[in-house]
Amino acid sequence: MARIRLATIGTSAIVRTFLQAAADVPEIAVTTAFSRDPQRAVRFAAEAGIPHTSSDLPALLASGDIDAVYVASPNAIHFEQARSALDAGVHVLLEKPATPTAAEFETLVSTAREHSAVVLEAMRSAYDPAIAAVSDLVREVGPVRRASLGMCQRSARYDLVLAGETVNIFDPALAGGALYDLGVYCISAMVQLFGEPDRAVGASAPIATGADGAGAALAAYPEFVVDLSYSKITASDRPNEIQGELGTLTFDSVARPRWAELALLDGSRARHELAGPDNNMVFEVRRFAELVAGDRDASADHARALATLRVVDALRAHDARRL
Template identity: 35%
Template sequence: MNFGTVGTGWITSSFIEAAQLSHEFTLTAVYSRNEENAKILADTYGASMIFTDLEEMAKSDVIEAVYIASPNSLHFEQAMIFLKNKKHVICEKPIFSNTKELLTAYQAAEENGVYLFEAIRNLHTPNFKILKENVHLAGKVRSAILPYIQYSSRYDLFLQGEVPNIFNAKFSGGALVDLGVYPLYLAVGLFGAPKKSTYHPVVLRSGVDGSGTLVLEYDEFICTILCSKVSHSTIVCEIHGEMGTFVMEDAAPISQIEFVDSHSKESRLLSVPQEEKDMVYECREIAAILKTGDQTKYEELKELSKIVLGITEEARRQNKIVFDSEK
């Protein structure tokens, strides 16, 4: 399938390389407001067309799908342009700023006979599937701690007085929507929607969260998600059950899964080696849905996006974190 890209950052390059590795997608077009940036990306990966006009790209017949990795606040408007022009849309996480945008975009996709996907790489990997298939080994789950704490080099700029996109309410930034979605997707993918969620953030002068603790309440256990872009941590992800504990080095990528028996304390490795370019797995699953029209799988992914976005939206509501797009 021929596809184009919106955005010229490192994540776009990572997706292109994964798409090429999947042998399911062919890069044919690149968009950027800056023609030189578009040309550099196109030359690097062999795209035949560059665009500086989004509407022109959306109307073009050189692409069937688009991958959007622009600043978060631009996702909705850009996705709608492509959906209305009957192009499939793969939108980098976080897919949109709020659920109103999400539902509007899903309706546009349905009306135009195309698909809308959120690109969330850890959910499609072999190791996530292994974890989900084996989570019963832990017995009754009693707690989970899922951190994603990674110091951002852009925080240095913030401390110098600048406001980079990821720390800016204008661009729908913040730690929870940028990093917290990885462990949040992990939790929702394994346990479903929580009964209640509560967020306790460190709010920066820009009005968004630099770090925070998200508490998800399930019937018989609590899942605690820690996220930060202003500090660093070496703690691992753990799921604690009465019969055993799962230990994962990271929420994304899930490179290693260890199961530790509660009684014998013996441990065994459940994970398998994965492609270094782990976005290849989401490329393959998306391609499979587009090829077969697997509506059941598509609806599952849609529901996960709705749950995750609803939780992050509620977390912001609780703490009066308002994006400019919502004012």
């Protein structure tokens, strides 16, 4: 079978992490590095060992030289770049969040269907078997009544903001901020563990750029509630917690779980090591390769991504009304 010739769009650190993962997926051949800045494309390609470069996206998409793109540009640019690729019959792997809104991703799903192409959100945790293991352990705690999920990692780029600069990940015009960057991990894990909530409300802590530096949310289900916390301007190593009527399950990370611990009301405790690669992006790359190779039923993948983005929409709308 011919390898999938893929171009990267973007030159940020996440693209380097993607390249490490793609190197472990033999179906993928990264052939081109795209950047709107030609010199940046050349530098990045040389450092990453990518044979070709491009700074003209329409020409690249029409060239016939690639089969797929990995889009890791600023969030606000995802939609137009992905739609252009799909219109050209080029498959698209979109770094999370796939798009800033659910409506935009719905449009991309429809466009992909029209052109017999694949579009997939690169949500690493959704394809990590460790999340499935956590989901299996949830059954042990009995009926769930509340859960607390969080991801708080202070970005080194926040120092640039404090110095008066506006950087992409904290630029609201580019759909930057804590909700889009880290909050989506919490929401995606919640959707994967419990399904889409009936409603969600939230509030954020704005920073000088106008983006949200941190935030909190409450999601309501028929018989339990989930609180979410996320931040790019503070840090926390507090584990996640799922409380049931028979006990509590804690685990370390919504993005890359590596351990989980059950504490039941009968006094028993059990720790589970969730082995996996350091770079769990490999699982999303494998799923993308499967879809491109012929398993074109991405309905479950799209449903999870859309449910996540609908929660994002609800949180942004509620926070805007509050402010």
